[in-house]
Amino acid sequence: MKHLLSTYDLSRADALRILDVTEEMAAVGTREVKKLPALRGRTVATLFFEDSTRTRISFEAAAKRLSADVINFAAKGSSVSKGESLKDTAQTLEAIGAEAVVIRHGASGAADRLAQTDWISAAVVNAGDGTHEHPTQALLDAFTLRQHWARVHGVDPTGTDLSGMNVVIVGDVLHSRVARSNLWLLNTLGAHVTFVAPPTLLPVGIGNWPCTISYDLDEALATGPDAVMMLRVQAERMNAAYFPSTAEYSRRWGFDDARLSALDERGLEDTIILHPGPMNRGLEISAGAADSPRAVVLQQVSNGVAVRMAVLYLLLSGDH
């Protein structure tokens, strides 16, 4: 593996390898010395053209736990505002010694562009490109789901996939790179995905995707899913009215307290709730649901560090 750009072309074997390495990286997080010398003397640059809290600090923590040096680049306050191009920025980082570039960009395909051109020879990790993909988020979700799935079945998660798991992904699929990356990866790992969204927030051509579509959250929950993933309503990407009001969105597609108690009533004690963050409490998820024992949001965040350690380790060790 030279780059990690998407989960669409990630093979089952590679996906399982990343998850298995993550398992060992997560174990390091429980030790007193949370550090490994594996990438000592290597430099990782995070190149963020969009704001982010968890993804950037997660990559930074991952690189530091592997003893790599980290250069953080944020477009705001940089020479990008003076008109510097992506190519020049990336080449500058490489000239400083970056061997891996973690890039987040508002344009779909920016990470591919960096990887496929001869601008830089560093390994490229896509940390979210426009509405295209966010592969490490999907991997950390899959890792969280696998931990849960293995616990429910009483098996060791290492080497297992998500065969037979039903995952419902709810919300703004149209703008969500998380939804796309998750669909491809969960499908590769054998899980069944149902998208639930208002018709206006589903992309054109979704009929050809390997998933079930529903417009009714209660109907989808009635099928007894093993996990429900709530997506953030991405107000910053919505330049038109996609739904009549936030109150109506919340009532029809939000995971509120009533839906939380409905899960209990149906005896679905093993159903977990995921959210990639940041959460709009009261909009797509109620505070009651977000803080319930079913919610694994913080587990997702800590798994994120382990997944990113695994990815950086696999990209930067060995010959390429």
Add this chain to the structure above:
Amino acid sequence: MNPADSDNRSTSVSATSRTVLTGSDIERVLTRIAHEIIEANKGTKDLVLLGIPTRGYPLAQRLGQRIAAADPTVDLESLVGQLDVTMYRDDLRHGTSRTPSPTRIPAQGLDDQVVVLVDDVLFSGRTIRAALDALADIGRPRTVRLAVLVDRGHRQLPIRADHVGKNLPTALSEKVQVRLAETDQSDGTPITDVVIEGGA
């Protein structure tokens, strides 16, 4: 020639190979090392055996069983663990990236314990160097000893073993292969032996 015959090693290794330790030799050697460990430690108090994957771990388990047999007060769970050294290797930039194995430390931890590292072959000493680094991140043992099934020489670092199953002078061009029933079953036939392959 019956290919299923487990004594017939020539079916699974090249013509230039020769067996230097058979299954029963290994059994004998491990019994001796187990007693050496008890003797050096003056008993089994504070003893932890850490096997280095892949083959060090089953060897540590076998040693642990022998120590437990000699001293029934020993709890095998708190005696044997596994120490992965992948992330501490100095060759991570070369070759293909390795998938780390789990590290399992007995519940009492390593602080103030007598740790015996167990591996199959001692060669350059670099794996043991990595293991010492890994140990330092996990705890502070009182003493660290090293037990190996085979010492084939050619050390590149100032490291020596405290307990050696067999000193095996080799040429650099030769390969020493340890095959254990736990890790190297071929065609369902358990194999346990040490073979040398190649050479001038």
